[in-house]
Amino acid sequence: MENLDYIEIIGLCAAVLTTAAFLPQVYKTWKTKDVSSLSLPMLTMFFIGVVLWLIYGFLLNRPALIFANSITCVSAFLLFYFKIKYRNR
Amino acid sequence: MENLDYIEIIGLCAAVLTTAAFLPQVYKTWKTKDVSSLSLPMLTMFFIGVVLWLIYGFLLNRPALIFANSITCVSAFLLFYFKIKYRNR
Numbered sequence: 001m002e003n004l005d006y007i008e009i010i011g012l013c014a015a016v017l018t019t020a021a022f023l024p025q026v027y028k029t030w031k032t033k034d035v036s037s038l039s040l041p042m043l044t045m046f047f048i049g050v051v052l053w054l055i056y057g058f059l060l061n062r063p064a065l066i067f068a069n070s071i072t073c074v075s076a077f078l079l080f081y082f083k084i085k086y087r088n089r
Numbered sequence: 090m091e092n093l094d095y096i097e098i099i100g101l102c103a104a105v106l107t108t109a110a111f112l113p114q115v116y117k118t119w120k121t122k123d124v125s126s127l128s129l130p131m132l133t134m135f136f137i138g139v140v141l142w143l144i145y146g147f148l149l150n151r152p153a154l155i156f157a158n159s160i161t162c163v164s165a166f167l168l169f170y171f172k173i174k175y176r177n178r
Contacts, residue, residue: 007145007148007149010141010144010145010148011141011142011145013138013141014138014139014141014142014144014145015138016138017134017135017137017138017141018134018135018138018139018142020134021131021132021134021135021138024128024131025131037126039113042110042113042114043110045106045107045109045110046106046107046110048106049102049103049104049105049106049107049110050103050107052099052100052102052103052106053100053103053107055099055103056096056099056100056103056153059096059099060096060149060151062149064145
């Protein structure tokens with residue numbers, strides 16, 4: 001259990017860094033409504049991928065994976081939603 | 090072991106989708122040399138985060154995590170490198 005804890009701490013640091021890196025993009029897209037540089041197929045793939053990572057995290061019961069992918073799932077969904085909503089502007 | 094295999098297949102599907110979603114961005118940045126919309130602090134955080142995910146994958150000995158984060162690590166490094174190289178254009 002001692003080993004598990006230190007692995008999970010590394011995972012949680014990873015989780016904080018990679019999830020936080022997405023937030024400026026979500027904020028920028030929400031503010032500017034400029035979705036021209038976002039690709040819908042890419043966003044769709046990414047969103048499905050993150051949902052699968054979340055399932056993977058639950059199956060392995062790994063807090064770092066569950067935490068990271070829950071938040072990234074919301075970010076990815078928001079970008080996907082903005083793209084659909086603003087693409088005809 | 091049967092359970093592990095099916096979990097790892099879900100992880101590998103996730104890995105293919107989320108890593109592939111980054112390749113168009115890397116390609117586009119390489120072609121256009123336009124790094125104006127990429128934020129250096131964001132890229133730095135993301136790169137360090139992915140390196141930590143890779144270490145996490147090795148510690149857990151999970152092929153899906155190791156595969157996904159090895160490739161994303163290269164993508165993240167390339168974006169970081171392009172940002173440094175082309176930011177003063």
